[in-house]
Amino acid sequence: MEVRRTTVRDMRRSNRSVILTSIYREGPLSRQELTVRTSLSAASVSNLVGELIAEGVVEEAGSVESEGGRPRVLLRVAPTFRYVAGAEVGETRVRVELFDLAMNVLARADQPISSPTPDEVVKHVLEGLSAVVTSSGVRPEQVLGLGVAVSGVVEDNAVVDAQTLGWNAVPLAKMLAEGTDIPIQLDNGANMLGQAEMWFGAGRGASDVVVALVGSGVGSALVAGGSSYRGARSSAGEWGHMTIVYGGRRCRCGALGCLEAYVGAEGVLDRYRQAGGTVGADEETAFVELLDTDSELAATIVDDTIGYLAAGFANLVNLVNPERIVLGGWAGLLLGERHLDTLRVEVGKHALRRPYEQVSIVLCELGRDAVALGAATLPVVRLLRDGGAVR
Amino acid sequence: MEVRRTTVRDMRRSNRSVILTSIYREGPLSRQELTVRTSLSAASVSNLVGELIAEGVVEEAGSVESEGGRPRVLLRVAPTFRYVAGAEVGETRVRVELFDLAMNVLARADQPISSPTPDEVVKHVLEGLSAVVTSSGVRPEQVLGLGVAVSGVVEDNAVVDAQTLGWNAVPLAKMLAEGTDIPIQLDNGANMLGQAEMWFGAGRGASDVVVALVGSGVGSALVAGGSSYRGARSSAGEWGHMTIVYGGRRCRCGALGCLEAYVGAEGVLDRYRQAGGTVGADEETAFVELLDTDSELAATIVDDTIGYLAAGFANLVNLVNPERIVLGGWAGLLLGERHLDTLRVEVGKHALRRPYEQVSIVLCELGRDAVALGAATLPVVRLLRDGGAVR
DNA sequence: GACCTTGATTCACGACCTGGAAGAAGCCCA
DNA sequence: TGGGCTTCTTCCAGGTCGTGAATCAAGGTC
Numbered sequence: 001m002e003v004r005r006t007t008v009r010d011m012r013r014s015n016r017s018v019i020l021t022s023i024y025r026e027g028p029l030s031r032q033e034l035t036v037r038t039s040l041s042a043a044s045v046s047n048l049v050g051e052l053i054a055e056g057v058v059e060e061a062g063s064v065e066s067e068g069g070r071p072r073v074l075l076r077v078a079p080t081f082r083y084v085a086g087a088e089v090g091e092t093r094v095r096v097e098l099f100d101l102a103m104n105v106l107a108r109a110d111q112p113i114s115s116p117t118p119d120e121v122v123k124h125v126l127e128g129l130s131a132v133v134t135s136s137g138v139r140p141e142q143v144l145g146l147g148v149a150v151s152g153v154v155e156d157n158a159v160v161d162a163q164t165l166g167w168n169a170v171p172l173a174k175m176l177a178e179g180t181d182i183p184i185q186l187d188n189g190a191n192m193l194g195q196a197e198m199w200f201g202a203g204r205g206a207s208d209v210v211v212a213l214v215g216s217g218v219g220s221a222l223v224a225g226g227s228s229y230r231g232a233r234s235s236a237g238e239w240g241h242m243t244i245v246y247g248g249r250r251c252r253c254g255a256l257g258c259l260e261a262y263v264g265a266e267g268v269l270d271r272y273r274q275a276g277g278t279v280g281a282d283e284e285t286a287f288v289e290l291l292d293t294d295s296e297l298a299a300t301i302v303d304d305t306i307g308y309l310a311a312g313f314a315n316l317v318n319l320v321n322p323e324r325i326v327l328g329g330w331a332g333l334l335l336g337e338r339h340l341d342t343l344r345v346e347v348g349k350h351a352l353r354r355p356y357e358q359v360s361i362v363l364c365e366l367g368r369d370a371v372a373l374g375a376a377t378l379p380v381v382r383l384l385r386d387g388g389a390v391r
Numbered sequence: 392m393e394v395r396r397t398t399v400r401d402m403r404r405s406n407r408s409v410i411l412t413s414i415y416r417e418g419p420l421s422r423q424e425l426t427v428r429t430s431l432s433a434a435s436v437s438n439l440v441g442e443l444i445a446e447g448v449v450e451e452a453g454s455v456e457s458e459g460g461r462p463r464v465l466l467r468v469a470p471t472f473r474y475v476a477g478a479e480v481g482e483t484r485v486r487v488e489l490f491d492l493a494m495n496v497l498a499r500a501d502q503p504i505s506s507p508t509p510d511e512v513v514k515h516v517l518e519g520l521s522a523v524v525t526s527s528g529v530r531p532e533q534v535l536g537l538g539v540a541v542s543g544v545v546e547d548n549a550v551v552d553a554q555t556l557g558w559n560a561v562p563l564a565k566m567l568a569e570g571t572d573i574p575i576q577l578d579n580g581a582n583m584l585g586q587a588e589m590w591f592g593a594g595r596g597a598s599d600v601v602v603a604l605v606g607s608g609v610g611s612a613l614v615a616g617g618s619s620y621r622g623a624r625s626s627a628g629e630w631g632h633m634t635i636v637y638g639g640r641r642c643r644c645g646a647l648g649c650l651e652a653y654v655g656a657e658g659v660l661d662r663y664r665q666a667g668g669t670v671g672a673d674e675e676t677a678f679v680e681l682l683d684t685d686s687e688l689a690a691t692i693v694d695d696t697i698g699y700l701a702a703g704f705a706n707l708v709n710l711v712n713p714e715r716i717v718l719g720g721w722a723g724l725l726l727g728e729r730h731l732d733t734l735r736v737e738v739g740k741h742a743l744r745r746p747y748e749q750v751s752i753v754l755c756e757l758g759r760d761a762v763a764l765g766a767a768t769l770p771v772v773r774l775l776r777d778g779g780a781v782r
Numbered sequence: 783g784a785c786c787t788t789g790a791t792t793c794a795c796g797a798c799c800t801g802g803a804a805g806a807a808g809c810c811c812a
Numbered sequence: 813t814g815g816g817c818t819t820c821t822t823c824c825a826g827g828t829c830g831t832g833a834a835t836c837a838a839g840g841t842c
Binding site: 433458460461462 | 827832833840
Binding site: 242 | 613632
């Protein structure tokens with residue numbers, strides 16, 4: 001039973017949240033439009049908006065004429081009310097970015113990282129954070145929070161397990177909090193890229209979405225009913241290690257026949273080389289080379305890849321019944337740019353007719369650099385949820 | 392933006408719901424315990440409970456002594472405040488059951504059905520409903536609602552598509568509503584069995600669960616964060632048609648290599664017969680026969696089945712990260728009773744270590760007759776959600 | 783039978799949203 | 813130029829709600 005009481009204060013907080021969220025997500029709105037959208041009374045809208053303006057969260061932004069009457073005053077979330085930071089922890093670099101509330105980038109700090117130990121990562125994130133804060137002239141107490149995207153499983157928004165980095169139960173949130181007063185929120189990198197696509201990219205307007213990421217490996221972010229689905233212990237979305245060829249190729253996770261072993265760039269190139277194809281050593285260049293090679297072997301490998309990927313998509317379509325699947329990741333984009341139509345057709349061969357007809361399959365719009373952007377939305381989500389209340 | 396305003400009335404409804412739900416789900420409770428669990432003030436609990444008692448939803452049920460003070464008065468939902476009905480629409484029969492609010496069966500009506508056309512089904516459901524209501528001496532206006540479980544996709548709680556029955560966009564809710572004043576709610580049969588297991592069976596206490604049903608075919612019910620997950624258009628949970636052997640056996644859905652083609656009883660027996668095994672014609676008898684045959688061939692087929700099923704489970708574990716998987720369906724139970732431990736081990740070979748360690752795999756506890764019970768919980772859910780307000 | 787402990791109820795209070803009336807701000811037209 | 817009109821916004825009285833402190837209730841203890 002997770003039910004909670006409601007008090008008279010919750011009501012106001014909730015209504016502030018409704019109004020603030022509407023203003024933020026649906027662009028400049030007048031009080032009048034807010035009364036329609038929220039079905040709150042005009043009196044309450046005026047009251048709540050007045051409070052939000054007095055606190056500086058919301059500001060008036062011009063007016064628009066109405067049909068012969070008093071013009072409506074437009075309201076927007078004040079972009080400079082507070083700032084938010086996002087960090088992307090990769091295997092070879094740490095990127096920190098600072099945004100205003102309109103999610104304009106104010107500063108960016110990229111730092112190469114030699115060995116991704118927890119201490120090293122903490123050091124670089126904190127350095128990057130203070131670098132972007134300083135260089136943009138924002139006072140630290142103006143920063144609402146720092147969202148950090150890591151490539152592993154983040155439990156309870158605090159502890160990280162990342163097999164690829166060799167991290168086991170690393171209390172990253174605590175470690176970071178010791179070096180700054182800015183509130184920290186952690187999440188998984190794939191989820192954050194998905195979050196970015198949901199807010200600013202190909203996921204806009206949808207509420208049941210799978211963001212499928214195909215790079216060297218394969219992962220996904222699940223969005224159910226408008227919010228990220230993490231499962232019982234935050235590791236949901238491990239789509240890449242779904243068995244798709246029972247007893248098939250050995251995957252680096254140890255199991256046989258995982259999707260990743262067939263459609264991850266590494267697996268694809270491996271299959272090509274084993275079949276006698278030759279490409280360069282650099283993975284991305286090689287992958288492009290394979291896609292653009294005009295040989296029967298290359299065509300077979302690519303067609304097979306599309307087939308396996310389609311089966312993986314179909315499994316999502318059947319099991320999750322999303323309204324949209326967003327394909328991303330560098331390899332996914334390269335493949336999708338060339339073969340999206342074929343992919344769509346192939347999915348239809350594996351999926352049930354009904355959910356297949358209801359899903360649209362599209363490409364990511366933001367590229368791979370949106371991870372920090374997604375992470376930076378975490379403090380914004382909190383701000384909107386709390387109706388503009390700050391620490 | 393699905394955010395909605397909150398008014399002062401919502402607050403009371405919400406708190407009534409919190410109290411009523413606590414009393415219903417956590418057994419007889421005193422007002423004192425309610426203040427602790429709901430974190431409402433003692434004053435409000437007293438006030439709200441008084442109202443619920445006055446309306447007859449809740450009643451006092453004895454008292455329990457406290458440590459030297461005034462004894463606590465226990466409260467429970469009055470079992471006979473209202474009644475709920477559940478119907479199971481199968482391919483060969485329609486079952487309707489009537490329950491009190493404590494979910495004790497008061498009456499049951501089974502009706503064989505020759506051809507499951509919509510009109511025929513509506514007729515039998517309505518006949519069954521009036522039969523159980525009459526025979527138990529309950530006044531029709533005392534019946535809170537009828538939940539109907541059908542074996543197809545139910546959209547918007549109103550329209551049914553059932554490929555197996557040949558139904559296409561049948562407005563079943565409307566058709567039923569024309570024959571009775573009792574409110575109708577529709578849902579999918581697998582979901583309803585899952586719902587029954589969640590409330591009264593192997594799912595109790597968990598909030599992220601997959602109920603996996605293996606019979607002649609294969610399906611599942613997904614429970615995410617305590618409530619049933621239906622996806623964008625109500626067809627989520629189609630686990631049986633997940634591709635598990637790329638390019639493998641032809642499934643009755645038309646695709647190749649679906650899980651159902653390997654672990655559904657029909658598929659299993661088919662594989663056995665094709666490999667030279669002989670069993671009787673009746674599916675269930677044949678399946679038991681296969682399981683209990685002491686031959687190398689039979690053992691291989693069974694082992695393979697466990698392997699395929701394990702891969703199917705592992706895909707759920709990786710993608711959904713449930714805390715529990717509940718195996719049911721007649722074939723699933725027969726298999727599970729004999730080989731659950733092996734199955735658990737095999738799942739570990741396909742799933743990622745971390746989510747695998749976090750999931751428990753157990754058998755259904757209620758048998759296959761719980762569908763109507765699950766359906767009958769639909770009106771109860773509505774009652775609890777609305778805080779005891781009746782039509 | 784006085785006192786203690788614990789559970790339940792009462793009541794004044796402040797916070798909240800609402801509907802209707804009033805005010806504000808622009809446009810139109812004589 | 814000013815009155816009238818339309819539309820947006822604010823003000824105010826009224827009613828609902830949960831809270832905290834005080835009070836009442838019901839049993840046990842000595």
